Amino acid sequence: MRNLNIFLTLSFVILSRIYLFAGEGMWIPMLLQQMNEKEMKEMGMKITAEDIYSINKSSLKDAIVLFGRGCTGEIISNEGLLLTNHHCGYGNIQKHSSIDNDYLTDGFWAMNRDEELPNPGLTATIMIEMRDVTKEVLEGVDDDSMSMIIRNSLVKENIKNAISGFEENSKYKAKIVPFFKGNQYYMIVTETFKDIRLVGAPPSNIGKFGGDTDNWMWPRHTGDFSLFRIYVDKDGNPAEYSEDNVPYQPKYFLPISIDGVDEGDFTFVFGYPARTNEYLPSYAVELITEKRNPDKIDLRETRLDIFSKYSNKYPEVRIKYASKHARVSNYWKKMIGESAGVERMKGIDKKMEFEDNFVKWADESETPQYASILIEFKKLYTKLEPLQVATDYLNEAGMAIEIVKFANTYKKLVGISKDASVSEKDIKTEIEKLKQNNQYFFKDYYQPIDEEVMSALLILYDENMPDGKYKPEFFKTIHGKFKGNYQAYTKYVFSKSMFDKENKLGEFLNTYKANRYKKIQKDPAFEIASQLGSIYNNNIRKQVLAINNSIDSLSRIYMKAQMEMLPNHRFYPDANFTLRVSYGNVSGYYPKDAVYYAPFSTLEGIMEKENPEIYDYVVTERLRELYTSKDYGEYADEDGELHVAFIASNHTTGGNSGSPVLNANGELVGVNFDRCWEGTMSDLMYDPNVCRNISIDIRYFLFIVDKYAGAGYLLNEMSLVGSN
Numbered sequence: 046m047r048n049l050n051i052f053l054t055l056s057f058v059i060l061s062r063i064y065l066f067a068g069e070g071m072w073i074p075m076l077l078q079q080m081n082e083k084e085m086k087e088m089g090m091k092i093t094a095e096d097i098y099s100i101n102k103s104s105l106k107d108a109i110v111l112f113g114r115g116c117t118g119e120i121i122s123n124e125g126l127l128l129t130n131h132h133c134g135y136g137n138i139q140k141h142s143s144i145d146n147d148y149l150t151d152g153f154w155a156m157n158r159d160e161e162l163p164n165p166g167l168t169a170t171i172m173i174e175m176r177d178v179t180k181e182v183l184e185g186v187d188d189d190s191m192s193m194i195i196r197n198s199l200v201k202e203n204i205k206n207a208i209s210g211f212e213e214n215s216k217y218k219a220k221i222v223p224f225f226k227g228n229q230y231y232m233i234v235t236e237t238f239k240d241i242r243l244v245g246a247p248p249s250n251i252g253k254f255g256g257d258t259d260n261w262m263w264p265r266h267t268g269d270f271s272l273f274r275i276y277v278d279k280d281g282n283p284a285e286y287s288e289d290n291v292p293y294q295p296k297y298f299l300p301i302s303i304d305g306v307d308e309g310d311f312t313f314v315f316g317y318p319a320r321t322n323e324y325l326p327s328y329a330v331e332l333i334t335e336k337r338n339p340d341k342i343d344l345r346e347t348r349l350d351i352f353s354k355y356s357n358k359y360p361e362v363r364i365k366y367a368s369k370h371a372r373v374s375n376y377w378k379k380m381i382g383e384s385a386g387v388e389r390m391k392g393i394d395k396k397m398e399f400e401d402n403f404v405k406w407a408d409e410s411e412t413p414q415y416a417s418i419l420i421e422f423k424k425l426y427t428k429l430e431p432l433q434v435a436t437d438y439l440n441e442a443g444m445a446i447e448i449v450k451f452a453n454t455y456k457k458l459v460g461i462s463k464d465a466s467v468s469e470k471d472i473k474t475e476i477e478k479l480k481q482n483n484q485y486f487f488k489d490y491y492q493p494i495d496e497e498v499m500s501a502l503l504i505l506y507d508e509n510m511p512d513g514k515y516k517p518e519f520f521k522t523i524h525g526k527f528k529g530n531y532q533a534y535t536k537y538v539f540s541k542s543m544f545d546k547e548n549k550l551g552e553f554l555n556t557y558k559a560n561r562y563k564k565i566q567k568d569p570a571f572e573i574a575s576q577l578g579s580i581y582n583n584n585i586r587k588q589v590l591a592i593n594n595s596i597d598s599l600s601r602i603y604m605k606a607q608m609e610m611l612p613n614h615r616f617y618p619d620a621n622f623t624l625r626v627s628y629g630n631v632s633g634y635y636p637k638d639a640v641y642y643a644p645f646s647t648l649e650g651i652m653e654k655e656n657p658e659i660y661d662y663v664v665t666e667r668l669r670e671l672y673t674s675k676d677y678g679e680y681a682d683e684d685g686e687l688h689v690a691f692i693a694s695n696h697t698t699g700g701n702s703g704s705p706v707l708n709a710n711g712e713l714v715g716v717n718f719d720r721c722w723e724g725t726m727s728d729l730m731y732d733p734n735v736c737r738n739i740s741i742d743i744r745y746f747l748f749i750v751d752k753y754a755g756a757g758y759l760l761n762e763m764s765l766v767g768s769n
Contacts, residue, residue: 069617069736071625071626072617072625072626073175073224073231073623073625074098074106074175078093088311088628088629088630089310090311090709092709092711100173103296103297105299105315105711106315107295107296108120108121109315109316109317110171110238111169111171111172111622112127112133112169112703115133116130116133116317117701117703117704117717118133118273119299120293120299121299121301122763123295123298124293124294124762125274125294125295126272126274126759126762127241127272127274128270128271128272128746129270129273129702129716130269130271130703130718131249131268132252132718133271133702133703134246134273135149135253135367135371137164138243138246138271139364139367139368139489140164144360144364148246149367150248150250152245152249152754153243154244155243161274162243163241164273167241167273168241169237169238170236171237172233172623172624173217175233175234175623176231176232176234177229177231178207179229179230181207182200182203182204182207182230183230186200193594207232208232211234218234218235218237219233219234219235220235222623223621224621225604225608225618225619226324226605226619228601228605231623236283237283238275239284239285240276241273241275243272244274244759245271245756245759246270247270247749248665251268252267252268252270252271254267255661255662256662257349257374257378258661261721261725262722263642263646263692263721263722263737265689265739266650266654266689266690267718267719267741268745268746268749270716270746274293275292275295276290276291276292276293277292278290279291281293298764299711299713300712300766301712301763302710302713302743302766303679303743303766305683306742310631311708311709312629312706312707312714312715313626313627313629313695313706313707314626314628314705314706314707314738316625316697316700316705316717317700317701318622318627319620319700320621320698320699320728321619321620321728322619322729323728323730324600324603324607325396326396326419326422327400328422328426330392330396330729330730331426332429332430332433333383334388334726335384335393336430338381338384340437340438341376341437341441342381344437344438344445347501347505348445348501349373349374349377351497351498351501352369362491363660365488365489366491378722382726383725383726383728384726385726387729387730390726390732392730400419403606403610404416415602418603422603425595425596425599426596428592429589429593431512432588434510435510438515442505443502443517443573444577446498446499447490448495448499448542449570449573449577451570452571452573454482455544456574456578459562459565459566461475462559462560469559472557480551480554483547487547490545492545495539496535500532503520507520507523515585517577517579519576522534537569538569541568541569542569544571622700627696627697629694630693631644631691631693632644632692632693632694633692634723634735636721644691645688645742646690647688648689651672651689652669652672667753668753671752677752680745680747687744688742688744689741690745691715691739691740691742692737692738692740693706693738694736696736697720697738698720701717701738703718706738706740712766713743714740714742714743715740715741716740716743716746717740718741721735721738724736724737
């Protein structure tokens with residue numbers, strides 16, 4: 046009877062904690078046929094898993110790219126036209142912007158190929174195929190008798206051999222990535238393109254409409270897209286930028302539906318989700334949501350308030366800090382929603398309830414070696430907490446000061462200058478790198494902001510980090526020589542440092558000799574950076590590494606144990622920047638009692654939000670004209686409105702920005718750009734009631750390109766399908 050009671054209790058918890066809801070999961074493309082195709086078709090999909098991922102014929106996967114280092118893009122023409130989010134292309138748009146050519150404010154449209162702008166360093170990577178190499182990677186591994194050091198070394202060597210063995214006989218690159226906490230391994234074969242040119246971007250009042258206020262929120266009215274083009278050499282191979290390069294002809298490009306979507310329609314997202322942690326123990330979720338997030342939220346909010354203060358007053362500062370503000374704000378708001386979401390759904394309690402039953406299962410089953418896993422997790426996370434909090438303050442309150450982070454880039458020059466074995470040529474090479482980095486830094490730097498940020502962050506660091514071993518020596522200087530006056534100390538640093546003075550720093554590098562490294566060491570900004578680095582290296586780094594190694598090893602065992610406990614359950618691996626498919630339905634939701642959010646937003650909503658006094662809600666004159674005349678053309682919905690965005694229950698995360706949203710026929714209907722704020726905890730746990738991804742309606746994209754920008758010639762490259 047006891048075993049039966051445990052089984053019944055466990056079954057209830059499993060259903061409440063782990064049961065997969067429609068829309069939950071980020072699935073491996075090569076496994077869709079065996080794991081997901083049946084369910085996807087029951088939900089409305091009309092194509093096959095082979096149409097999505099195939100190595101025998103062209104398929105949807107051949108049109109999906111990893112854009113840069115952190116976004117997704119999709120190829121939408123047979124001439125390499127690439128669509129992604131405005132915020133994914135934002136940094137490149139900003140680099141081409143100036144007061145005279147403010148593409149952030151005014152938008153940019155190349156009206157012919159010659160006007161397309163190159164972006165050195167920007168890449169687009171296409172996955173050629175995936176291979177399950179678990180057997181090869183774990184060859185020789187004996188978990189019962191082998192120490193973790195030996196195990197990890199063997200796995201590393203097996204991975205190295207497998208990659209080199211593949212690349213010796215292939216023109217493609219390969220990497221091997223762990224799945225399910227290292228219980229499985231897949232080889233990802235890729236091709237990377239290096240000549241990516243900017244084709245078009247709407248003005249920020251469209252591409253970033255709503256700004257930080259609307260970020261992570263629904264309803265959204267943001268035309269969050271930008272257009273690029275992939276170029277290759279004359280033989281069709283990836284190549285660095287050259288005027289002789291030609292547009293890439295892909296194996297496949299996405300057809301675009303102009304029919305739109307209706308509530309309840311099946312959709313799926315195909316992209317590169319970055320990081321999720323769905324299988325963490327309760328102790329980890331508690332550390333993230335109840336300690337680390339609140340601290341980082343306060344520190345980032347302090348910086349954002351100062352950014353806004355100056356950006357609202359000075360247009361040139363707004364341009365300089367646009368990308369920085371967006372980067373800091375994005376995760377700040379996400380953390381707020383994540384912590385609130387976990388609390389709302391009592392996520393930690395649910396984790397603990399599952400863990401109680403896991404322990405009971407381990408005790409009652411023939412796997413007693415699993416019974417102590419949760420006890421070990423508790424010990425490890427208890428040790429980790431103060432170290433992680435200290436690291437957060439070092440990063441978010443120390444290295445977040447721009448002059449300090451910038452000074453830290455000179456650490457290598459100091460090191461090689463002190464090393465008698467390093468040649469003068471190597472020193473000159475490093476100096477040239479620093480000169481180039483200096484240009485990027487000062488282009489987007491405004492000293493008054495940094496000075497105010499420094500004073501504010503040092504106060505928070507001092508007040509909230511009582512443990513002296515995590516405080517650098519300069520705090521003693523603040524309380525001694527400067528009698529606790531943070532502003533006075535800050536003014537001293539900026540008056541004495543050369544790292545906020547472009548000309549002075551340039552002269553220093555132009556006349557640099559190896560024996561002058563002491564001048565760098567004595568610079569107060571460099572001293573701060575050095576002391577922060579010393580705290581981390583001496584008091585934190587090794588301990589965190591050891592603890593995290595233990596957690597990683599334990600997580601692998603815990604993941605394996607859960608799979609053994611639930612042999613018939615469909616587990617999906619955490620996101621790890623590999624190509625995935627998630628699927629769901631277009632659906633509204635109730636964010637709170639008596640409030641319902643419909644699944645569509647329209648141009649009407651933009652006009653309702655319009656406020657000429659607030660930059661994020663300014664509506665351009667041209668868009669207002671089109672709204673007034675209702676000149677929507679074939680891009681209007683059946684209801685006569687111009688739909689701007691929609692939401693669906695697809696499970697997404699960071700990295701999915703720019704991912705194509707496809708309908709039941711595999712046609713492009715939207716571009717994913719965000720999640721609803723109430724569901725941002727989906728990186729830790731999924732709630733089907735509120736987890737929604739937000740996408741621009743593809744018809745709004747077409748409308749802006751054609752009707753607004755007058756760049757309709759670009760549509761001639763695309764394959765538009767539909768009955769409208």
